[in-house]
Amino acid sequence: MAEVNVIKVSKQYGESRALDDVSIRFAEGGLYGLLGPSGSGKTTLLRMIAGFVFPDSGQIRIDDQPVERLPVERREIGMVFQNYALFPNMNVADNVAFGLSVRHVDKSEIKRRVGEVLDLVQLGSLHARRINQLSGGQRQRVALARAIVTRPRVLLLDEPLSALDKSLRVDMQVELRRIQRDVAITTVFVTHDQEEALTLSDRVGILRDGRLIQEGTARELYDQPASEFAATFLGDANILNGRLETGGMRINDGSLIRFGSRSAVSSQTKCAVRPEKIVLQRATGEATPSVHNRLTAQVAHHVFAGVNTTYMLDWCGQRLKVHVQNSGEDLIPVGSQVTLSWSPDSTILVH
Amino acid sequence: MKQDNTIGSIKLDLPDVSNTPHTPRPRTWSVGAALGAIGYGYVVVMIGFLYLPILVMALMSANASPLYELPFHFTTHWYQALAEDGVLKAAAFRSIEIALWTTLLSTVLGVMASLAFFRYDFAGKRFLQAMLFPPMAIPWLITGTAMLIFFFAIGIGRGLHAILLGHVALALPYVIIVVGARLRTFSPELELAARSLGASGWQITWRVTLPAIAPGVVAGALFAFAVSFDQFVVSYFLSDPGETTLPVEIYSAIRKGFTPEINAISTIIIVVSMGTMLIVSRLYRFGGEQ
Numbered sequence: 001m002a003e004v005n006v007i008k009v010s011k012q013y014g015e016s017r018a019l020d021d022v023s024i025r026f027a028e029g030g031l032y033g034l035l036g037p038s039g040s041g042k043t044t045l046l047r048m049i050a051g052f053v054f055p056d057s058g059q060i061r062i063d064d065q066p067v068e069r070l071p072v073e074r075r076e077i078g079m080v081f082q083n084y085a086l087f088p089n090m091n092v093a094d095n096v097a098f099g100l101s102v103r104h105v106d107k108s109e110i111k112r113r114v115g116e117v118l119d120l121v122q123l124g125s126l127h128a129r130r131i132n133q134l135s136g137g138q139r140q141r142v143a144l145a146r147a148i149v150t151r152p153r154v155l156l157l158d159e160p161l162s163a164l165d166k167s168l169r170v171d172m173q174v175e176l177r178r179i180q181r182d183v184a185i186t187t188v189f190v191t192h193d194q195e196e197a198l199t200l201s202d203r204v205g206i207l208r209d210g211r212l213i214q215e216g217t218a219r220e221l222y223d224q225p226a227s228e229f230a231a232t233f234l235g236d237a238n239i240l241n242g243r244l245e246t247g248g249m250r251i252n253d254g255s256l257i258r259f260g261s262r263s264a265v266s267s268q269t270k271c272a273v274r275p276e277k278i279v280l281q282r283a284t285g286e287a288t289p290s291v292h293n294r295l296t297a298q299v300a301h302h303v304f305a306g307v308n309t310t311y312m313l314d315w316c317g318q319r320l321k322v323h324v325q326n327s328g329e330d331l332i333p334v335g336s337q338v339t340l341s342w343s344p345d346s347t348i349l350v351h
Numbered sequence: 352m353k354q355d356n357t358i359g360s361i362k363l364d365l366p367d368v369s370n371t372p373h374t375p376r377p378r379t380w381s382v383g384a385a386l387g388a389i390g391y392g393y394v395v396v397m398i399g400f401l402y403l404p405i406l407v408m409a410l411m412s413a414n415a416s417p418l419y420e421l422p423f424h425f426t427t428h429w430y431q432a433l434a435e436d437g438v439l440k441a442a443a444f445r446s447i448e449i450a451l452w453t454t455l456l457s458t459v460l461g462v463m464a465s466l467a468f469f470r471y472d473f474a475g476k477r478f479l480q481a482m483l484f485p486p487m488a489i490p491w492l493i494t495g496t497a498m499l500i501f502f503f504a505i506g507i508g509r510g511l512h513a514i515l516l517g518h519v520a521l522a523l524p525y526v527i528i529v530v531g532a533r534l535r536t537f538s539p540e541l542e543l544a545a546r547s548l549g550a551s552g553w554q555i556t557w558r559v560t561l562p563a564i565a566p567g568v569v570a571g572a573l574f575a576f577a578v579s580f581d582q583f584v585v586s587y588f589l590s591d592p593g594e595t596t597l598p599v600e601i602y603s604a605i606r607k608g609f610t611p612e613i614n615a616i617s618t619i620i621i622v623v624s625m626g627t628m629l630i631v632s633r634l635y636r637f638g639g640e641q
Contacts, residue, residue, distance in 0.1 A: 050547060073546045085544035089562040098558075099548035150548065 002063040002153040002186055003028045004049060009058030009068075011044055011210075018044040019055070020210040026154075029184045031177070033191055033201035035234065041210040042190045043158065049188060050156050051075040062153050078147030078185070082159045084139045086131045092142050093118070093127040099150040117149045120179060137168050144176075148183050155180070157189035161196060173200050194234050198222065206230050224262065227351045228270055237272040238320045239350070244268065249349070253316045257293050260345035268349040276323040277346035280311060283337035292341040295320075299336050313338065405621060412614035419611075429611040439616060442600035446580060449511065449596060453518040453579035458572040460519070461526025466560065468527070469534045470542070480531075483524040494521070495588035502589065513589040514596065518579040525578060526571035533567025569631060577624075 004026040011019040019041045026032050034042040047053045049060060051072030060068040067075055078099075086095050093114050100110045118124045121141040126134070134142065140160070147155060160176065161169045177200065180187050191197050197204045198218040205215040206229075214221060214230045225231035228239050242251035248258040249271050257271055283296055297315035309331060313320040322340060332338060415424035433439060468480060486494065498517050499509070507513055537560065545555040561568065583598040590599055597620075601613055 052543060052546075071546075072543075073549050073551065076549070077547060079544065079547040081540050081544055083538070083540065085538065085540040087541060087545075087559055087563075089559075098545070098550070102545075102548060102550040102554045102558075146544075146548065 003061075004154055004186055004188070005059075005061040005064070006045070006049065007059040007061065009045075009048065009055045009060065011041075011048065011053065011056050017210045019048070021058075022207075022210070022212045023058075024205050024212055024215055026186055026188055028186055030186060030202045031180050031200065032186075032188045033197035033204045034188060034207060035191055035194060035197040035204055036207035037192060037233070039209075040207040042192075042207045044210075045207070046156055046158060046188060046190045049154065050077050050079050076150070076152050077154045077156055078150060078152035079156045080140075080143045080147050080158065080160055083163060084143040086139060086142055086146070088131050090131070091127070092123065092129050092131070092134070095131065095142055096127075096146045096149050099146065103150070113149055114145075117145045120148075120182060121145045121175075136164050137172060140164065140172060141175075144179065148179075148185060152185060155183075155185045155187040157187065159191055160189055162191070162193070169196075176200065198234070204234075206233060208233075222274075224348060225272065225350060228272065231272040231348065231350055236275050236321060236323075237348075238275060238278075240271050240273070241269060242271065244349075249347075252318075253295070255293075255295065257347055258291070258344040259347040259349055260343070262345065263347070263349045265349065268351055270350050272348045272350050273342055273346060274348075275310070275321040276308075276325075278322045278340050278342045280322050280324050280332065281339045281341070282332060283339045290341065292343055293347060295340045297338055297340060299332055299334050299338055301334055302331055304331065311338075313340070315340075408614050409618045409621070412611055412618045414611070417611055429615040432610075433612045433615045436612060439597070439600060439604065439612065442595060442597045443616065445511065445594070446597035449515055449518060450576050450579040452515055453522055454572050454576045456515075457519045457522040457526050457575040458568065461523050461571055461575070462530055462561075462564075462568055464523070464527050465530040465534055466556070468531060469537075469539075483527055486521070486524050491521075491582075491584040495585040498585060499588045509589050510591045511594060514586050517585045517589050518582055521582065521585060522575035522578040525574040529571040529574055530564060530567045533564045533570075537563050573628070573631060580620075580624075 006022060006024045006026075009019055009022050010017070022041070022045060024045075034045060036042040044053060048055055048068075051067070051070055051074075055068055058068070059066055062075070087098065090098070096114045096117060097110050100113060105113075114127070115124065118127055121144055123138060123141050123145065126138065131139065131142070140163075157176075161172055164172060173196070189200070191200075201218065203215065203217055204221055206213045206221065208229055214226050216224075221230065221234055225234065225237070228237075231237040231239070240249075240251045240257065242249040242257065244250075244265065244267075245256065248256040249268075251257055251271075259271065279292075295315060297313035297320060300312045300314045300319065302312065303310045304326075306326065308323045308325050311322045311324060311332070313322060320340070410423065411419055412429055413425055413427070414421075415426040415428065468476065495517070498513075498520075502508060502513050502516070507516065541559055541563065542555050545559045550558070581598065582596070583602065586596045587599050587602070590596065597616070601616070604610070604613060
């Protein structure tokens with residue numbers, strides 16, 4: 001158990017900047033997701049915390065002790081690899097025992113701790129199985145057990161669920177949370193799956209091109225993304241260009257979009273609106289006065305998906321997207337004029 | 352009955368199949384079975400081609416006539432004569448000793464080299480890997496000459512030590528290539544995982560990497576043994592007249608006159624080497640899992 005502090009870390013691979021001045025703190029016992037597209041530097045950051053990669057500059061502190069020059073085998077971390085990297089020549093118990101036996105822990109002590117951790121991941125009955133006799137979900141659990149049995153200061157997971165089937169993935173998400181809470185080891189995982197990041201983690205860091213774009217709780221990142229990239233990478237968003245004026249943002253069609261008091265106004269030139277926050281109505285021609293923001297657009301097409309319907313709308317040469325919950329009303333036909341309205345609080349100013 | 356191939360006024364250009372009698376497929380004969388029989392026959396002939404000379408030699412080693420005359424009269428005379436032939440026996444033990452040392456040295460060095468190629472990127476790595484192949488293609492006659500000249504030039508000279516050096520040099524590329532092929536099926540993540548669990552370099556090599564590539568190491572060691580034990584040309588060039596290996600000794604014995612003793616020792620060698628191969632192939636399926 002330990003706090004991990006990454007301070008102004010950079011890493012260059014030839015011409016490309018894998019990490020560019022990244023600072024992020026992982027509080028003790030928390031579960032953190034690093035989210036980003038491929039090439040964003042998230043895996044480099046994970047491997048740097050592990051000790052497989054050393055930073056060109058900057059510091060990594062575990063429990064306030066600088067470790068950035070410490071090789072992985074002396075860093076006391078636990079790591080779960082994307083394809084689990086279980087030792088094929090050993091059975092389940094020997095795989096889990098490996099980290100203890102290379103530390104020359106007592107045989108009876110090894111047996112006890114391996115048994116304990118296998119029970120924790122609910123694999124107690126499979127301790128003598130060979131690795132090639134296990135299912136994907138079981139391998140995942142063995143890999144996790146092997147990583148936590150040494151009681152590491154930090155647990156690192158590289159795309160932990162990506163090798164599993166969709167249905168198994170949801171189960172393992174729940175399991176992973178339970179086990180992480182149980183052992184209370186500071187945990188950092190890497191994913192490119194936004195849903196995984198939102199559902200699994202206490203806090204999420206979004207990376208892009210080697211930079212940390214934004215960091216916060218899933219709720220914060222979803223409700224108040226700071227940039228267009230954050231808004232569109234984590235969930236869907238309609239982006240409207242404009243310029244700030246007193247009282248709102250003047251957008252392309254001339255209307256003034258108001259925003260809530262939570263928005264931190266600086267020099268933003270765009271605002272974002274989540275598709276599910278917009279209310280859609282057939283245009284009646286008369287504008288009832290309201291505090292809500294309003295736009296008029298035309299239905300281009302719609303996609304019925306059971307729970308909700310997604311409308312694609314033409315507005316000022318741009319496509320807007322609106323999710324309407326299915327409450328039994330008829331679909332608005334393609335070509336109809338519609339009014340979009342949303343609360344100023346749902347307007348997010350972004351860079 | 353003639354089929355009407357017209358639809359409206361359009362004549363369809365279809366082959367007329369209505370009058371063709373339906374030929375029943377013969378039950379006892381087909382092209383596939385014929386090819387199968389030919390293939391089977393081919394394999395039988397090939398095996399015969401490979402093993403008949405050896406079988407004849409083995410039979411003659413137990414035939415009483417020194418002139419290979421039939422009818423066959425069983426005797427163990429030639430094996431007894433072999434047991435009393437100090438020169439051949441000494442050469443055989445020398446050969447085995449050199450082959451074992453060659454196996455040990457070239458396997459250890461070769462595995463180390465393969466691991467270095469596998470784990471590290473360094474300047475000239477590709478060049479070094481490419482340079483492993485030419486020595487296997489260069490005729491041994493030339494390699495042997497070159498080694499003789501080189502060993503004399505740097506003061507190593509001739510003798511068993513020179514033969515051992517030569518054999519290790521010949522066997523190394525085989526070991527590196529065979530072990531390297533096995534390593535290509537080994538995920539580098541396993542070594543990373545072992546490191547993340549706190550294992551030292553030695554622990555990783557002994558407990559993770561070597562067990563996983565063991566079949567490749569055994570295969571490489573067998574190659575090394577075979578290269579050394581079979582080696583004639585290089586041994587011939589590098590040996591001192593009085594003290595040489597079995598193949599060279601057999602060669603000089605044949606020059607003096609072919610005795611069934613040679614058949615006897617050859618038969619022993621074949622039985623031992625085939626037995627070893629069978630045992631090893633039972634233990635390991637090369638390239639596959641244990």
